[in-house]
Amino acid sequence: MDRDVQVRVPFHRRFEVWFPAAVYLLSRLFVVVAASYLSRYQIALPIGLEKIRITYPAPADPGYLGVMTNWDGQWYRVIAEHGYPAVLPRTDTGAVDMNPWAFFPVFPLAVGAIMRVTGLPFALVGPVLSTLIGFAAVHLLFRLVDRAVGRWEAVVAVVGVCFYVASPIFSASYTESTALLLVVVCLSLLRARRYAWLVLALLVLALSRNVVIAMAPAVVAHAVVRWRQDDEGPDRVRFRVGMGALTLYAVVLTWLWPSIAAIVTQTPHAYTQTMLAWHIKTSLKLYQWWDLVYDYAGIAGQVGGIVVVALYAWWMLSKHSWRWGPELWGWAGAYPAYLLLVTNTTPSRVRYAMLAFTMTLILASALRWRPWRRYRYWLLGAVAVAGAVQMWWYTANYLVIDSLSTTSLLYP
Numbered sequence: 082m083d084r085d086v087q088v089r090v091p092f093h094r095r096f097e098v099w100f101p102a103a104v105y106l107l108s109r110l111f112v113v114v115a116a117s118y119l120s121r122y123q124i125a126l127p128i129g130l131e132k133i134r135i136t137y138p139a140p141a142d143p144g145y146l147g148v149m150t151n152w153d154g155q156w157y158r159v160i161a162e163h164g165y166p167a168v169l170p171r172t173d174t175g176a177v178d179m180n181p182w183a184f185f186p187v188f189p190l191a192v193g194a195i196m197r198v199t200g201l202p203f204a205l206v207g208p209v210l211s212t213l214i215g216f217a218a219v220h221l222l223f224r225l226v227d228r229a230v231g232r233w234e235a236v237v238a239v240v241g242v243c244f245y246v247a248s249p250i251f252s253a254s255y256t257e258s259t260a261l262l263l264v265v266v267c268l269s270l271l272r273a274r275r276y277a278w279l280v281l282a283l284l285v286l287a288l289s290r291n292v293v294i295a296m297a298p299a300v301v302a303h304a305v306v307r308w309r310q311d312d313e314g315p316d317r318v319r320f321r322v323g324m325g326a327l328t329l330y331a332v333v334l335t336w337l338w339p340s341i342a343a344i345v346t347q348t349p350h351a352y353t354q355t356m357l358a359w360h361i362k363t364s365l366k367l368y369q370w371w372d373l374v375y376d377y378a379g380i381a382g383q384v385g386g387i388v389v390v391a392l393y394a395w396w397m398l399s400k401h402s403w404r405w406g407p408e409l410w411g412w413a414g415a416y417p418a419y420l421l422l423v424t425n426t427t428p429s430r431v432r433y434a435m436l437a438f439t440m441t442l443i444l445a446s447a448l449r450w451r452p453w454r455r456y457r458y459w460l461l462g463a464v465a466v467a468g469a470v471q472m473w474w475y476t477a478n479y480l481v482i483d484s485l486s487t488t489s490l491l492y493p
Contacts, residue, residue: 101223101239105216108243111469112252115476116148122483123148132485134179148480149208154254156184158203161193169346169355177354182342187289188214188256207254215251215258219243221265222438229272229406233457234445240461241441244468247432249476257435260290264412264436267296271303272408276327287334292436295419297331299411300324306407361425369426393417401446405439413439428479 125141126133136155139147150158160181170178188211195206219239227235242248242261251258263286270279287293304324307313313320339352348354374382396402397414405413416437424433434440444464448457477483 157189160189218262237445238441246471295415298415302407302411
């Protein structure tokens with residue numbers, strides 16, 4: 082083709098490709114350096130340790146890939162290589178023992194399929210697939226926020242997510258990157274009004290992480306805004322019934338994986354009993370958070386917690402958040418509430434918060450305040466540097482196993 086007639090890609094289109102790719106690559110290179118260096122502090126992990134369930138032994142200083150397959154990575158390897166047990170294992174007391182049914186199937190079964198096709202080991206396929214999925218998630222996150230809110234907000238969202246304290250988990254054999262990708266896909270499909278594809282995406286999300294119920298408020302917000310704008314299409318009744326059914330579908334999918342576990346194992350409440358093996362109860366957890374802030378800071382901590390929740394509620398009800406669009410707004414309200422009401426106050430809560438990427442939109446607004454608006458890019462760079470320091474700390478304390486004095490990430 083003659084150079085004079087070549088089609089040029091607009092700069093803004095090139096930017097939405099190279100910027101998230103560059104930020105993600107930079108953050109992943111930092112994780113490689115951190116994990117490779119900190120690996121020297123990991124102890125040998127033989128089978129038979131009392132405090133940690135080890136299925137696949139590992140030597141001391143296992144290297145980058147060894148660190149990235151620690152903790153829950155061992156359970157995902159069991160699933161990838163052997164699938165799920167038809168009979169629940171039991172302890173000497175008759176209670177259900179720890180087993181793979183606590184972990185959702187999309188990521189480990191995908192890893193297992195690739196292993197069988199390529200012949201490559203889990204220690205390579207797991208971290209690499211998680212990293213690649215994270216790349217897709219960050220790229221689509223930039224597009225979603227860019228089109229729904231704006232370019233500056235998209236830039237902050239990508240930097241904030243890639244340099245979040247727990248973002249090293251994107252490179253580990255965990256499901257965070259898969260869950261983030263599917264959440265972004267669901268919100269993008271909802272915003273684009275691709276409801277048939279959204280039905281499928283919600284199903285896959287329900288089999289990836291137990292967060293699909295938090296998508297229901299986003300659907301409701303989407304439907305309400307279309308109703309208020311008189312934008313329900315030619316058949317309003319059909320639209321309203323469809324949105325109601327889609328909302329109910331997102332709620333009901335919460336029980337899909339527990340139902341599958343019960344049917345396959347022929348054990349009612351198989352999933353609930355399995356979670357109890359990790360001392361996790363499937364009930365409301367708000368009291369745990371209330372107790373946690375008291376343990377950290379007493380009554381002052383509890384008052385501070387109430388103030389933080391109240392300020393966030395004020396923000397969500399103000400015009401500052403309405404410009405995000407109903408889909409992002411619905412998720413921004415629902416998922417933090419899900420974290421408070423449903424999740425346990427274990428160390429895993431730090432990585433669970435990765436799906437609350439809408440928090441970065443508050444940061445974007447703060448950095449645009451008039452007193453320091455002209456320095457906002459420098460301040461964002463400082464946020465990234467601070468995040469990198471925290472990522473190093475997270476890798477050292479939550480991925481590398483340097484002692485048996487804690488069981489930080491034994492929770493699924």
